[in-house]
Every structure is written in structure tokens, then in C-alpha cells.
Amino acid sequence: xxxxxxxxxxxxxxxxxxxxxxxxxxxxxxxxxxxxxxxxxxxxxxxxxxxxxxxxxxxxxxxxxxxxxxxxxxxxxxxxxxxxxxxxxxxxxxxxxxxxxxxxxxxxxxxxxxxxxxxxxxxxxxxxxxxxxxxxxxxxxxxxxxxxxxxxxxxxxxxxxxxxxxxxxxxxxxxxxxxxxxxxxxxxxxxxxxxxxxxxxxxxxxxxxxxxxxxxxxxxxxxxxxxxxxxxxxxxxxxxxxxxxxxxxxxxxxxxxxxxxxxxxxxxxxxxxxxxxxxxxxxxxxxxxxxxxxxxxxxxxxxxxxxxxxxxxxxxxxxxxxxxxxxxxxxxxxxxxxxxxxx
Numbered sequence: 001x002x003x004x005x006x007x008x009x010x011x012x013x014x015x016x017x018x019x020x021x022x023x024x025x026x027x028x029x030x031x032x033x034x035x036x037x038x039x040x041x042x043x044x045x046x047x048x049x050x051x052x053x054x055x056x057x058x059x060x061x062x063x064x065x066x067x068x069x070x071x072x073x074x075x076x077x078x079x080x081x082x083x084x085x086x087x088x089x090x091x092x093x094x095x096x097x098x099x100x101x102x103x104x105x106x107x108x109x110x111x112x113x114x115x116x117x118x119x120x121x122x123x124x125x126x127x128x129x130x131x132x133x134x135x136x137x138x139x140x141x142x143x144x145x146x147x148x149x150x151x152x153x154x155x156x157x158x159x160x161x162x163x164x165x166x167x168x169x170x171x172x173x174x175x176x177x178x179x180x181x182x183x184x185x186x187x188x189x190x191x192x193x194x195x196x197x198x199x200x201x202x203x204x205x206x207x208x209x210x211x212x213x214x215x216x217x218x219x220x221x222x223x224x225x226x227x228x229x230x231x232x233x234x235x236x237x238x239x240x241x242x243x244x245x246x247x248x249x250x251x252x253x254x255x256x257x258x259x260x261x262x263x264x265x266x267x268x269x270x271x272x273x274x275x276x277x278x279x280x281x282x283x284x285x286x287x288x289x290x291x292x293x294x295x296x297x298x299x300x301x302x303x304x305x306x307x308x309x310x311x312x313x314x315x316x317x318x319x320x321x322x323x324x325x326x327x328x329x330x331x332x333x334x335x336x337x338x339x340x341x342x343x
Contacts, residue, residue: 088312089115115225118157178334182327200269250290277340
């Protein structure tokens with residue numbers, strides 16, 4: 001089976017507008033018609049680290065090479081966050097009414113400043129590329145991670161499952177599609193997310209304008225954990241659909257996303273003419289916006305989240321009502337889309 005996959009990868013056709021190829025550790029997807037190239041490193045957390053349009057990068061990636069990118073923890077590109085995103089308020093999590101304690105001696109979960117963060121998927125090398133292909137409509141790469149095969153991971157999150165991510169480039173838009181397959185005998189909670197870093201190249205950060213398609217902001221503790229209190233987004237951003245980024249330093253959690261007829265919620269950042277729109281599918285129930293002020297922070301992160309920060313534990317406490325579960329033997333799937341324009 002693996003030999004067949006390898007042969008398929010090594011003999012890839014280039015069809016018209018779209019192409020997909022492997023160059024060492026890097027997979028490149030190209031839309032020649034829109035002069036767009038996306039670069040992914042499956043062996044480094046399966047993260048995309050570049051999305052260049054006419055030579056300009058939509059993603060922040062201040063690294064000279066994929067090898068340099070691999071040395072830095074989640075500070076550029078599109079890191080995947082799992083098996084839970086961001087932080088938990090205990091060295092434990094709750095699911096199906098049970099408490100699961102972390103084994104901190106394994107050193108793959110960090111407990112510091114009264115919060116627990118996972119440290120084993122962001123640079124995971126165990127992703128297996130299952131398909132690289134281009135046709136007349138798109139170019140894509142699919143990779144799978146067999147979470148259940150890793151004892152140290154299962155010790156921290158004991159739900160047997162697989163993760164499959166497909167990066168698909170079509171009409172100048174990158175779709176990131178994720179499928180979780182619950183192989184365990186109990187319902188599996190879903191609290192994954194992504195941490196993409198976006199930028200506009202034609203203006204400095206303080207001249208960017210952002211749009212946040214959400215109605216509710218969660219009040220956070222100094223450790224950036226939701227307290228359970230919320231407020232309308234307008235009390236934080238009077239004009240959330242056209243807010244100047246100047247003067248803002250963001251690390252905030254939003255929910256009640258504003259959906260269009262297809263169920264997508266859209267965020268954006270705009271420079272002078274360059275614009276990056278990010279659309280979240282309906283199974284992404286929350287959004288973290290991260291855009292710290294200060295020298296060198298010329299980026300903004302619109303982070304698609306299956307649930308808010310600390311969703312696993314806040315749901316157990318009855319504070320959060322939207323935690324998703326996958327029944328045994330079933331799948332969860334969702335996409336987000338990155339659409340550049342004006343480049």
C-alpha cells in the first residue's frame with residue numbers, strides 16, 4: 001500500500017492551470033493562472049508555511065527555508081492545534097463526565113502559569129502523505145496522522161482516532177479541510193483548531209483594517225482563559241466590520257459567528273489594496289484573533305476553532321454549551337478557506 005502511494009506521488013502529471021509536486025520534504029501546489037503557490041511540510045506538523053501570490057506571501061513566514069521554519073514553534077504559516085487548541089485551566093480535561101489527568105512526566109503537555117497546552121502535534125513528523133494530485137479543477141495534497149498509534153499521545157488524550165488534512169488550491173483560494181475519525185468506543189470531544197498567520201504586504205500593520213464576523217466576545221483572565229462572561233463585540237470594537245488595527249493588541253476569543261447562506265463566517269485583513277479573506281465552515285464554532293502590537297508583529301491570526309479556549313473543561317462546568325462530540329465509529333469534518341485579492 002505504501003509503495004503504491006509512493007509510486008503515485010513520484011509520477012505526478014501537470015495538467016494545465018494546476019500542478020502538484022513534491023520537492024524533498026516540501027509539497028507545492030500551484031495555480032498558474034492566478035500565479036499562486038502554496039508550500040506545505042507534512043513532516044513538520046503538516047503545516048503550510050507559504051502561500052505566495054505573484055511572489056508576495058499571504059502567510060507570515062520570516063524564515064529562509066522549510067528547515068528553518070521547522071526549528072521555530074508555531075510562529076508562522078498554518079500550524080494545526082490538537083488534540084485541543086490553546087489552553088486548559090487544569091492539568092486535566094473532562095469528557096463524557098470523566099476526568100482525565102495528564103502525565104506531566106512525559107513532557108509532551110506543558111503546565112505553566114496555571115494552564116495546560118499540548119506540545120506533541122505542532123511539529124509532529126508522523127504524518128503520512130496519502131495523495132498528491134492536480135487535475136483541470138484544482139491541486140491538492142492529503143495527509144493522515146494515526147493518532148492512536150502513539151502511546152505517549154494516547155496517554156494524554158485516550159481517544160483512538162485519525163486526523164486527515166487536505167490542502168486544496170482552486171481558483172486562487174486555499175481550502176484546508178480536516179476530517180477526524182473516531183475509532184474509540186466512546187464519544188470523542190472535538191476541540192481542535194488552527195493558528196494561521198496572515199499579512200498584507202502593501203501597508204504597515206498600523207494601516208491595516210480588519211473585519212471580524214462575530215457577535216460575542218468572551219471575557220478572559222490574565223492567562224487568556226474565558227471566565228464564562230461575554231459581551232457584545234460592539235462594546236469591544238464599535239465597527240467590527242471595518243476596524244483599524246492601529247492601537248489594538250489582540251488575543252481574544254469570539255463566538256456567535258455571523259454566517260452567510262452557505263453557513264460560512266468571514267473575517268478579513270486589508271492593507272492598501274491587498275486583502276485576505278478567511279471563511280470558516282459551520283463546524284468551527286469559535287474564533288481566536290491574535291494580533292499583538294509591537295515591533296516585528298506585522299501579522300494577524302484568525303484562528304478557526306471547533307470550540308472556545310478551554311472548551312473541554314468549561315463544558316463540564318456547564319459554562320460552555322457548544323462542545324462537539326463524535327459518536328463512536330463516525331467522523332467530524334470541516335473546512336476553512338483563505339482567499340487573497342488585490343495582490
